Amino acid sequence: MFKHFAALAACVLVPVASAPLAAAEPPPPPPPVPDAAAPVNLSNPLPPEGAVPSGPAGILDTPDGWHLEVSGSNETQLPVAPLTTAISSREYLIAGTFTGKITGSGTTELTGGSFEAGEQIGCGIISDEVEINPGASFTPGIGIPFTGNATGAFGVSLQGKVYLKPGTVTTVALDKKKFKGTETRITITGVRVKTDQCAGQSFIRSYATLTSSTENTDDIITYLGVTKAV
Template identity: 50%
Template sequence: MKKKLLALAVAGLALPAFAVPTALAQPAPPAPLPPPIDGAPPPDAGPPPDNGVVASAPPGVVMSPDGWQLSVAATGETQLPIAPLTTAVSSREYLVGGTFVGTVTGNGKTKLNGGVLEAGYQIGCGIELGQVRLIGSVGIGTSGSTLTGGLVPTGVNFPISGTLEIHLKPGTVNQVSVDKKSFKAAPARVTLKDVHIKVDGCAGQSFLRSYATLTSSTTDTDDIVAYYGVTKSV
């Protein structure tokens, strides 16, 4: 009896020795991911949503023949495409903003009488939707039963056949003037915030850019300089 108990004890002590290799054979845990770099998006993040912010182009500058330097520039521009209220696929609508400033400096030989600062946007449409019409024909037909005296009509139908014809026009540029500010002495400024710009009948890709023109007047002359912003495609 003692020999049997001793054999069982020895067998019980031997079991952990055989279980150790099985535990060691398990796969090692995955290595931790490296910490993200400060300010960098996660590796699986998609492109950030459009916040509407666009860069401004260099200012427009010109020196008038009588010695005045005209300059017009823009800062803080935003152009955000939004869903049109008409829900039509041929309509384009944008929410725009920015600050446009015109200055007249120098020691000209003439007396300045003020001028006008105009700010707005140009919308280019790749393909313009033209005339849409239905080309076809309408007929008349009857159906009925044949009796001894002839055909007795029991129904009338009006078959319609035709095709839908769409005329597309070459792309056009629509210029939308938002504000015209008359001034007596420069600098002059126009600030826009959340202004809706819309164009209809655009069947292709659309393009948007801001513009501003500064007109400086004297008794006998007008000098004009223009600014055109960076073009944004939608």
């Protein structure tokens, strides 16, 4: 029996080899530091401040076979503080390129035409007139304790009224030129436009009007940019 107990004890006390702990994974490498001397990719530059999308081109097919097209591109409309510092003024810094083309094989002879480009500014409410009405008042009273003497106080007041009218649209022609041939262009950069007496929200959009002339006819088509609320 003692031999069986010794064998059992030997079996219990035999150490069991354990598997080694798995080594921790190394941390990921840090992101590469950009090289300040490396060239900058300018294939997708940021749009200029105040950039707005251009509207669809204005297209006209004339009865005598000419095709007129006027379009805008690279437009910016940046609201800026008015130089007058008046809160009823709206002022913008404008840029854009406007192009007019005449193509086709018309039955008449072209003699040239004219091209105009500018901005249209709309104001929801116009402040028309301001009226100031002075007033005077007298307030009687009785002295306390009662002595039989009447008292009173005089006052002076001012009442102001602002008369408002429905909004209007102001058309600001920035350039107008006559041309010969079949193509014309106007490029505007850094031009300030302003409207006054605007008491409500304002809106702005570009426009360009192409006039194609022959000896006896005029054909007119207008491009309108995207309306921007400011």
